[in-house]
Amino acid sequence: MAEPVTYLEAIRQGLWEEMERDERVFMLGEDIGVYGGAFKVTKGFLERFGKDRVIDTPIAESGIVGAAIGASLMGMRPVAEMQFIDFIACAFNQITNFAAKSRWRYGAGVPIVIRGPSGGGVRGGPFHSQNPEMYYVHTPGLKVVAPGTTHDAKGLIKAAIRDEDPVIYLEHKYLYRLPRIKEVLPEEDYVVPIGKAAVRRQGADISLITYGAMQLHCLDAAEALDKEGVSAEVVDLRTLLPLDADAIEATAKKTGKVLIVHEDTRTGGVAGEITALINERAFEYLDGPVLRVTSPDAPVPYSAPLEDYFLPNAAKVLDAARKLAAY
Amino acid sequence: MAEPVTYLEAIRQGLWEEMERDERVFMLGEDIGVYGGAFKVTKGFLERFGKDRVIDTPIAESGIVGAAIGASLMGMRPVAEMQFIDFIACAFNQITNFAAKSRWRYGAGVPIVIRGPSGGGVRGGPFHSQNPEMYYVHTPGLKVVAPGTTHDAKGLIKAAIRDEDPVIYLEHKYLYRLPRIKEVLPEEDYVVPIGKAAVRRQGADISLITYGAMQLHCLDAAEALDKEGVSAEVVDLRTLLPLDADAIEATAKKTGKVLIVHEDTRTGGVAGEITALINERAFEYLDGPVLRVTSPDAPVPYSAPLEDYFLPNAAKVLDAARKLAAY
Amino acid sequence: MPKTRRRRTTKKKTAAQAGGAALTRAQLLDLYYYLRLNRLVEERLSALYRQGKVQGGLYSSRGQEAISVGSAYALAPQDVLAPMIRNLGSMLVRGVKPVEFFLQYMQQEGSPCKGRDTSLHFGGIERGLVPPISHLGTLVPVMAGVALAGRMQAKNLVALTYLGDGATSTGDFHEGLGIASVMRLPLVVLIENNRWAYSTSVAAQSLLTDLADKARAYGIPQGVVDGNGVLAVYEATARAVELARRGQGPVLLECKTMRMRGHSEHDDAWYVPEEEKHFWEKRDPIRLYEKHLLRSAVAQEADLKEIDARCLSEIEKDLAVAEAAPFPRPESCVEDVYASSRSEQEDEPVPAPRAARRR
Amino acid sequence: MPKTRRRRTTKKKTAAQAGGAALTRAQLLDLYYYLRLNRLVEERLSALYRQGKVQGGLYSSRGQEAISVGSAYALAPQDVLAPMIRNLGSMLVRGVKPVEFFLQYMQQEGSPCKGRDTSLHFGGIERGLVPPISHLGTLVPVMAGVALAGRMQAKNLVALTYLGDGATSTGDFHEGLGIASVMRLPLVVLIENNRWAYSTSVAAQSLLTDLADKARAYGIPQGVVDGNGVLAVYEATARAVELARRGQGPVLLECKTMRMRGHSEHDDAWYVPEEEKHFWEKRDPIRLYEKHLLRSAVAQEADLKEIDARCLSEIEKDLAVAEAAPFPRPESCVEDVYASSRSEQEDEPVPAPRAARRR
Ligand SMILES: Cc1ncc(C[n+]2csc(CCOP(=O)(O)OP(=O)(O)O)c2C)c(N)n1
Ligand SMILES: Cc1ncc(C[n+]2csc(CCOP(=O)(O)OP(=O)(O)O)c2C)c(N)n1
Numbered sequence A, B: 001m002a003e004p005v006t007y008l009e010a011i012r013q014g015l016w017e018e019m020e021r022d023e024r025v026f027m028l029g030e031d032i033g034v035y036g037g038a039f040k041v042t043k044g045f046l047e048r049f050g051k052d053r054v055i056d057t058p059i060a061e062s063g064i065v066g067a068a069i070g071a072s073l074m075g076m077r078p079v080a081e082m083q084f085i086d087f088i089a090c091a092f093n094q095i096t097n098f099a100a101k102s103r104w105r106y107g108a109g110v111p112i113v114i115r116g117p118s119g120g121g122v123r124g125g126p127f128h129s130q131n132p133e134m135y136y137v138h139t140p141g142l143k144v145v146a147p148g149t150t151h152d153a154k155g156l157i158k159a160a161i162r163d164e165d166p167v168i169y170l171e172h173k174y175l176y177r178l179p180r181i182k183e184v185l186p187e188e189d190y191v192v193p194i195g196k197a198a199v200r201r202q203g204a205d206i207s208l209i210t211y212g213a214m215q216l217h218c219l220d221a222a223e224a225l226d227k228e229g230v231s232a233e234v235v236d237l238r239t240l241l242p243l244d245a246d247a248i249e250a251t252a253k254k255t256g257k258v259l260i261v262h263e264d265t266r267t268g269g270v271a272g273e274i275t276a277l278i279n280e281r282a283f284e285y286l287d288g289p290v291l292r293v294t295s296p297d298a299p300v301p302y303s304a305p306l307e308d309y310f311l312p313n314a315a316k317v318l319d320a321a322r323k324l325a326a327y
Numbered sequence C, D: 001m002p003k004t005r006r007r008r009t010t011k012k013k014t015a016a017q018a019g020g021a022a023l024t025r026a027q028l029l030d031l032y033y034y035l036r037l038n039r040l041v042e043e044r045l046s047a048l049y050r051q052g053k054v055q056g057g058l059y060s061s062r063g064q065e066a067i068s069v070g071s072a073y074a075l076a077p078q079d080v081l082a083p084m085i086r087n088l089g090s091m092l093v094r095g096v097k098p099v100e101f102f103l104q105y106m107q108q109e110g111s112p113c114k115g116r117d118t119s120l121h122f123g124g125i126e127r128g129l130v131p132p133i134s135h136l137g138t139l140v141p142v143m144a145g146v147a148l149a150g151r152m153q154a155k156n157l158v159a160l161t162y163l164g165d166g167a168t169s170t171g172d173f174h175e176g177l178g179i180a181s182v183m184r185l186p187l188v189v190l191i192e193n194n195r196w197a198y199s200t201s202v203a204a205q206s207l208l209t210d211l212a213d214k215a216r217a218y219g220i221p222q223g224v225v226d227g228n229g230v231l232a233v234y235e236a237t238a239r240a241v242e243l244a245r246r247g248q249g250p251v252l253l254e255c256k257t258m259r260m261r262g263h264s265e266h267d268d269a270w271y272v273p274e275e276e277k278h279f280w281e282k283r284d285p286i287r288l289y290e291k292h293l294l295r296s297a298v299a300q301e302a303d304l305k306e307i308d309a310r311c312l313s314e315i316e317k318d319l320a321v322a323e324a325a326p327f328p329r330p331e332s333c334v335e336d337v338y339a340s341s342r343s344e345q346e347d348e349p350v351p352a353p354r355a356a357r358r359r
């Protein structure tokens, strides 16, 4: 186990260990059983856990999520896969109206996990590259997590499965097999708490607040800034709902300059919410406007040069950070 | 026509006139024909325009929106009603993936209007009181309008129908028959341009940025502030996507203090986006943090005392505005 | 209403009233008790609505009580039932007390939803009840999941849910039955075909004569039954439940009936043809069952009167409790959004001004 | 694969190859041309994929070409067709040129989607084509709307769309057919039952033997046809289109076939039983049609060779054009989000610091 593993392998391990630990945990989704999932996240699960706990379903996302909700009401711990997270749109109603509101309405928790590959950078085009987080971040009753490291990928899937509330778990497909983020994972059982951000890099002059795959660009930009004498702090949110407002406040107060970086599109993206939180909690500490680097307001394009233009990258982060630092 | 009419009547007139003006316009939805709509917005339409243009459908919101999309691709101008806007959740996929992206993908505009009663204040409970705007504001390719006056209700429904892109038209059911906002409407044909905010009240000391039914609370609070020697400007956004960033910038620069008021829940609500825009465009003009008064992060409750506690009101706006003014 | 249909329903009626052979006298009277309680609780709710004590939508099951009562009565204790908004009777059979409906509809403290949600949107697995949300069709996949979990947990349970003729048009109905069919889940989906979905007639909803034929899209068993005969409903449901419990997969059962009120209390249903109303008025399910009980000498007039009195006194007692209940604490409406119940969601206070740290 | 089914398909084959009586020799050869062009374009795309010139998903219709070509050929010019990702052949019949597929899949300037979207996601009403989005099932209600508009505009058109066995499980399939049925819309929905939905067999998708039986849920006409017989598909579609055009409402047609490649290019379909592959390899639709043409003396070997050569030269020419095309301007990816094309969406520049106005 002392080998470094991929982000995908970390998710797989997390799922596997939870399936071993708790027989209430089961999975359902399209092509997750026989095939082991479009990205092979659930490879070998059918063989180990049997077809009662690793269920290949018809193509019916609303049905899948609905069935997960029903099973969770019975005390089970269903993990529903969306083959690509883009297809979660078909289950929007079950998630936002049934799952999110049941506890509040009459006290019935819905401990389900909905997971799937999100994000761009793999030439997937507009329907295989989406970042749907804000649709769910804006829905009270849900939790939304988006791990950006291999360690967190495992710790958060485990936390999500053990959580009493419905969790949307966004795994970034660009990170699945990225050598750069391979990591040796702890031998022992661990979870990463939902709702807690992590400071990936300490800094004094400017804060880069981010999550998911964008973290790598932020770290690269921070590295470059360092050479220019600017000390950048990098905060990885990890959870988008509930946001770790204390961590956001702390870094804003510490550096007085905040740049938010997300892959999701701009208008209505989480950067706005964070900007509001900072205004409310740390306005007097600000030495410049809270700014953001995001994807532009358009669907995710397919063609390589277009997608490269579209997505945030280290150069764009660096450029904005430099200007903000000089502000 | 020199009689003051209700907000509901204004919508009805707008729809009626567009149906008269342009035979490509037609409507479809549940109980809109024979019954004239759950709120009677389309009363008399079946008799005037016939069942080919006023179509009672089965209960199938995704099907309704899908059919509207298809018809619009053929050059028609469909207006789809959601009986309550809460049920738009069932059509989320067709709206965000089919309607919103077609023009960008291959040049095919989807000029549809999806309209329905939104908002709380009528003891509708969690499934008949929702404010779904942000799900659509965060979707490039859509437009989202939310009239707060009788004049705008008519002008915006007409603009929405004439628009080349898909428009979500949110009519606030609390305003439908509210005597306070009855208005004498212009005799002649008019539209209210999509994307333009309106300054409802000029002021120098603080800006209240709002839309929909909340506007009334802002005006009341502004009145009270005036007596206390605080001059409040009230900006009615009217359109939520695209936001009128210039108007937001102008008022922020003018007063230096901005309070955003919306009925939608807090986290991920449009206040965040506006706060980000102000940071980007008017940071140096700020004399205090951009703050917000919103509904809390929970579904909309049914019971009267609960809903009254839940929704923003003039007292809450006044309270926050006073503090910000004194900042 | 087309002639053919009328004939058909009439034919079924006979079968319906002839059923119930397996039930004891006590059980037969039990059914009557629930039918009457259903009707009387709803009548009282209407009165409260007219007094302004019930706000928002109030939905009546008048004319459809036999479906709720007969079907719920066919369940075993371990079975799970998901009512729709016209299944107050099913909830009574499952043990919900009138006071809960009064509290709920009057939005008071101690109401099952603490004043947060409305109508029949309450229950809980511990009571064998999964309440609906307003969005029609959604319960079908949810109850498929209940059935699935029940099988995994070896509980030998059947999941039962209802939906209207209109709701069979929703995508969730299709996705739920599709999943349930290939997984052969013990699920009974009961269509209450009351001929109207708000103002939309069933003919505008589907070309089918029998909505039960929708079962053919899933290769699952189906049944059509007179929804105004409580014994017919009981027996058909019992058979369907039996099939489902034996692992034959989901069953689709259609109960033919008529919505005898408007869509909700504010709607006078002017769009329903007079002759249709008349036809069905003569088929009131409670009157029919009363006649059956008397004719078959299961009960005397006095027995029925006594049951009625029992219902009424229960209602009076429960209503008194409900009327005395206070409103819920306003602040409670933001609690329980999460298990951890983050206290929160107070508006952030406006921070006190202070000198900027570095400026 | 169960014996019964095998026999059944074989029986159909004969009927299939016997059809096409109404077509002229030129038309019969036209069908052959499209079949071959379909296959050859896709083979070339596979080669480009292996060279890394096509990225993302590449979906093959190998073994299913008869469905695309036969059905599209049955349409009148005013009809509107919505292809799914395995209907390249349908698009060819509708006049799309190979160069468009090459440009599209190679994501280049001048591609129908300007490099923004992928695969067969292009078309336009002016060409009688409505392209899909990836989300399965969505085209059914959309094409119901096309059919509705066509009727309003008195265009006498029929709308035709396709979906796979898997996609019939989606809620949109149900909602779309529901609406189309009660409105009696001129819509033909063609199920390409290729026995697999990615790795999921049709038996895990539905309990039905014939997916066409899903029509029974809507009370609409249905048909089952051998999808590997181009003439059978042509004739069945022509009949369905005729019914729809006459106002008989939507028609559900199932074409039985087999997906002869993986789900997409990266998938080798190891999960498909060998015997199933073998069975279907012998039923290649193009080989079958070739034999038919030769046996019925419609064509000589030389005629077919010539058609092949024509296809190949067209492909070479078009590919050269595509290969020479530049990539699109990167900035173009944010254009056309709206009709007004707000120039926009540039990141807001960081404002230059300046003294606060009043501070
Ligand atoms: C998805 C959805 N769309 C629309 C509505 C609004 N609505 C509530 S009840 C109703 C009619 C329901 O008819 P039916 O299913 O036949 O049930 P019934 O009222 O006759 O019992 C409608 C349209 C809804 N609740 N959910
Ligand atoms: C709503 C939705 N869910 C999941 C997917 C992912 N997906 C793409 S193709 C496919 C299988 C489709 O099978 P089928 O409908 O039989 O078509 P075929 O590929 O056999 O032509 C799946 C699951 C999708 N595109 N849309």
Ligand SMILES: [Mg+2]
Residues within 6 Å of the ligand: C164, C165, C166, C192, C193, C194, C195, C196, C197, C198, C259
């Ligand atoms: Mg009904």
Ligand SMILES: [Mg+2]
Residues within 6 Å of the ligand: D164, D165, D166, D192, D193, D194, D195, D196, D197, D198, D259
């Ligand atoms: Mg298939």
